[in-house]
Amino acid sequence: MISRKIITNIVQEAGFDIVGVVRAEHLAEEHNRFNKWMLEGNASTLDYLKRNIEKRFDASVLVEGAKSVIVCAISYLSPYSRGYAEGCRTKVASYALARDYHMTIKEMLNEVAERLKEHYPTLRFRAFTDSAPLAEKSYAVRAGLGWIGRNSLVVTPKHGSMLHLGELVINEEVDEYDTPLSGVGCGECRRCVEACPNGTILDNRTIDTRRCISCRTIERETDSGNIDLDGWIFGCDACQTVCPYNMKAPLHTNRKFDPLYDPTTLDTEAWLAMTEEEFQAMAGTTAMTRAGIARIQKNIEAE
Ligand code: SF4
Ligand code: SF4
Secondary structure (H helix, E strand, O other): HHHHHHHHHHHHOOOOEEEEEEOOOOOOOHHHHHHHHOOOOOOOOOOOHHOOHHHEEEEHHHOOOEEOOOOOOOOOOOHHHHOOOOOOOOOOOOHHHHOHHHHHHHHHHHHHHHHHHHOOOOOOOOEOOOOOOOOOHHHHHHHHOOOEOOOOOOOOOOOOOOOEEEEEEEEEEOOOOOOOOOOOOOOOOHHHHHHHOOOOOOOOOEEOHHHHHHHHHHHHOOOOOOOOOEEEOOOOOHHOOHHHHHHHOOOOOOHOOOOOOOOHOOOOOHHOOHHHHHHHHHHHHHHHOOOOOOHHHHHHHOO
């Protein structure tokens, strides 16, 4: 049995902002909602969403012998998260300006697990961040980090939604589990719905990925119809920038999530003239380089 207090201390020392712990149980309600969303065709060509659905909503199926899920979150909110100047045609989602979070979060989770093992040598774990078939948003809500906002993202009371999530699925029980938050939520607010350039946000706190700029500029190049990219060349923050919880959230404090370059110094001509070598030199460790400069340039030309 692991102490929740020890988990909290270690997770905070590793640099995360928020932590919650839940049992590695089947999330039946969320599972049913996801199936319905899929049947309505909203996953479009995002095939990875269609695989391993049984594991996604049950951490004990995903990881044999799993007893608990430690859900960690860290803010990446930077001045760029507050939005770009009116008319800017080279907007980059603010998370993508920092070192690739997949690498950073994995390192931080491994550090947490190794520190926990010093106290609990029989601990076994697997670390995930946006990289495995685990319904991390659903586990984050169950763990009391926040709620699912109308834009389908996890919104937290203090740090808003500009967060990265990471999970440790462990083989041990914990002496105290968290429960979902109560008394907080979006209320009557619909700012994200109104701010989305393509009417992508559906009524049931999900999005139609076919019309989402973020999906279009990162995940795939073609779609069932043309959508307005609204000046975004990689990702899209529009439905988060306007969120009142993000507007009042503090800037990130963990330097590992500092932007590595200033995107406002680059106009479309500069991006279109950039070679792969120059792009790698500028943005080499960010998630943007997974796409490559050719893809960014295609996004600009598609505008
Ligand atoms: S990321 Fe952009 S396009 Fe996608 S739902 Fe949010 S505002 Fe709409
Ligand atoms: S903008 Fe408003 S409705 Fe959208 S997630 Fe934030 S609080 Fe919820």
